[in-house]
Amino acid sequence: MKHSEIRPRKDKSSLVWGLGFGIVFGFLLHKGGATKYDVIIGQLLLTDFTVVKIMLSAVFTGMIGIYTLKTLGLVELYPKYGSFGKNIIGGLIFGVGFAVLGYCPGTIAGAIGNGYLDALIGGLAGILIGTGLFAALYPRLSRAILNKGDFGDLTLPQLFKVNDWIVVIPVAVLIFLLLYWLERAGL
Amino acid sequence: MEFLTQVRWSPYAVGIGIGILSWFSFLISRKPIACSTTFAKTSGMIEKLFRGKKVDLKPYYQKVKLVVDWQWMLVVGIVIGSLISALLSGDFHWQWVPSIWANAFGGDPLLRVIVALFGGICLGFGARWADGCTSGHGISGTLQLAVSSWISAGCFFIGGILTAHIIFKLIG
Numbered sequence: 001m002k003h004s005e006i007r008p009r010k011d012k013s014s015l016v017w018g019l020g021f022g023i024v025f026g027f028l029l030h031k032g033g034a035t036k037y038d039v040i041i042g043q044l045l046l047t048d049f050t051v052v053k054i055m056l057s058a059v060f061t062g063m064i065g066i067y068t069l070k071t072l073g074l075v076e077l078y079p080k081y082g083s084f085g086k087n088i089i090g091g092l093i094f095g096v097g098f099a100v101l102g103y104c105p106g107t108i109a110g111a112i113g114n115g116y117l118d119a120l121i122g123g124l125a126g127i128l129i130g131t132g133l134f135a136a137l138y139p140r141l142s143r144a145i146l147n148k149g150d151f152g153d154l155t156l157p158q159l160f161k162v163n164d165w166i167v168v169i170p171v172a173v174l175i176f177l178l179l180y181w182l183e184r185a186g187l
Numbered sequence: 188m189e190f191l192t193q194v195r196w197s198p199y200a201v202g203i204g205i206g207i208l209s210w211f212s213f214l215i216s217r218k219p220i221a222c223s224t225t226f227a228k229t230s231g232m233i234e235k236l237f238r239g240k241k242v243d244l245k246p247y248y249q250k251v252k253l254v255v256d257w258q259w260m261l262v263v264g265i266v267i268g269s270l271i272s273a274l275l276s277g278d279f280h281w282q283w284v285p286s287i288w289a290n291a292f293g294g295d296p297l298l299r300v301i302v303a304l305f306g307g308i309c310l311g312f313g314a315r316w317a318d319g320c321t322s323g324h325g326i327s328g329t330l331q332l333a334v335s336s337w338i339s340a341g342c343f344f345i346g347g348i349l350t351a352h353i354i355f356k357l358i359g
Contacts, residue, residue: 017216018257022264024208025220029265030272031193032201037285044344044351053198054205055326061206062330066213075213080318080328082335090317091324091339095346097310099354101303102285104321105223105314108307109262113269115281122300126307131227132234133308134315135247141316142246156332167332179199 026110035110037102037118044099049187053179060175067168077155084149101126194276209327218257219331221323223314225262227251230311247315291359317342 032054033039042048069075098104101123103111108127111119134141156171157164190196205220212220231253235242243253273279283296292298314320317339319328325343328336 014216014257015255015260018260019264019267021208021212021216021220022261023268023271024264025205025261026265026268026270027272028201028204028208028268030269030278031196032198033195034201035269035273038287041285041287041351041355044347045355046348050198054202055321057199057202058205058209058326059330061203062209062326063206063332065206065210066330069210069213075217077331077333078219079331079333080324080335082318082333082338084338087317087324087335087338088342090313090315091342092313092346093309094313094317094320094339095343095348096350097306097308097313098321098343098347099306099350101306101310102288104310104325105226106262106265106320106322109222109265110269113266113271114273115279116285117281117283118285118296118299118303122303123307123310126304126309127226127311127314128230128233128307129304130308130311130313131223131315132230132311134312135227135231135245135251138245138247138315146316151334154334156334156337159334164332171332 025106026113029107029110030114034107035103035114035116037111037116040104040107041099041102049182053182056175056179060172060179063168064172067164070164079153079155081153082151083147084151085145085147089145097130191272192276194278205326206330209330216257219323219327220261221258221319221327222262222265223311223320223323224251225259226311227315228253228256228259287355291355313346 029035033050034054039048039050043051066075066077070077101108103119103123105127108119108123112124157167160167209220212218227247228251231242231245231248231251235253242248270279284294284299288299317324319336319339321340321343324336324339329340
């Protein structure tokens, strides 16, 4: 208790904001059905497009808002450093786990709140073992694979060397058309 | 306030809500919404309970410090938020085996838990390898138009779609 008392105030309010953002995020994930194995597996089997609809409309809304705030000088971006060795191989391993487990790290927290015991007992333990295993192998993987094909913290507008909005607007239009097409196709 | 007790909302309402939430997390907390680092921290914290302070010295935990931070609380919040929504809409129930799994492989909880454990190991390992998950890369990274996130999100779905088809079309 004493330790937390001497923490700077800023740190504590950051934790409270984190909790608050999480509660809203979890509430929305449940309302979207994304805390359910059947919905996620339905997406990966291409029979239920709920997850893609949620993700693409979040990206559409988030992208336009964040780039507007960036243009106004109110926020900065935090793109992650990437490499082909990291993002392609890691992404494919993640994809296998995504389908075998039927939840991802965010939605499994929501699944636990929804009462799903395969998430709490099996999946959560597995994720903790998997991340621990990665931490143990990190020095070796880092030397051998993770930096292969390093491209840094590039964003698409930087990659194409154009103004942000030259990419934001076409991506927004493409997402809109894709969602429109999904609805028209009855998916 | 009837919308609060509905079990499901339109996926577009939910997605737009998550998008707007991301504006505020950038504005207020100066951080994108992400989840998977929290599991790596928790794993290290549990290991530290058994093996003591030397766990902090592992190179990976020099990079990802073993402390409760903003994102750790966010993941706790997800559990609470989902629980609130589930309780309000009468959708909370204890369940071992989801129905698509049960239709293909039967209702044995032990089999489902063992498979979920194995899936979780791949998911946790892959999330740390790719440096992000469906939230950090799939939503927050792609909306920032990060190259690393578009590649990762594509690979999440390529790997996931292929594996799901192998499980349910070839095996099940």
